[in-house]
Amino acid sequence: MKFKIILIILIISLLSNVFLLYNLIDRSISLAYSGQSVDNYSNDLSLLTAVVKGELKGKDKKYIQQQLMGEGLNDSLLIKNNAMYLGNTEFIFNDGILIDVK
Known part of the structure; x- marks a missing residue:
């Protein structure tokens, strides 16, 4: 009986650790892509601002x-x-x- 309880706790612990690890990796990848998108957006905005400034100044x-x-x-x-x-x-x-x- 004790063995079954320990086995169930071990399986639940293992599954929760796998889920948490997957969640951490997924968030890291999403954050990397969103950071890259923000950098691209900032660069594009700087270029467009310079063009508008040159054309309309x-x-x-x-x-x-x-x-x-x-x-x-x-x-x-x-x-x-x-x-x-x-x-x-x-x-x-x-x-x-x-x-x-x-």
């Missing part, structure tokens, strides 16, 4: 606003004083002229 606020609205981005566009936000991208203006994109 020196343009006036009204022109940029019309261009963004013409692309159907009204819902994502927020305008405050000397800044315009498209999602998390900030367009900084001085006297109505674009000076920086962050």
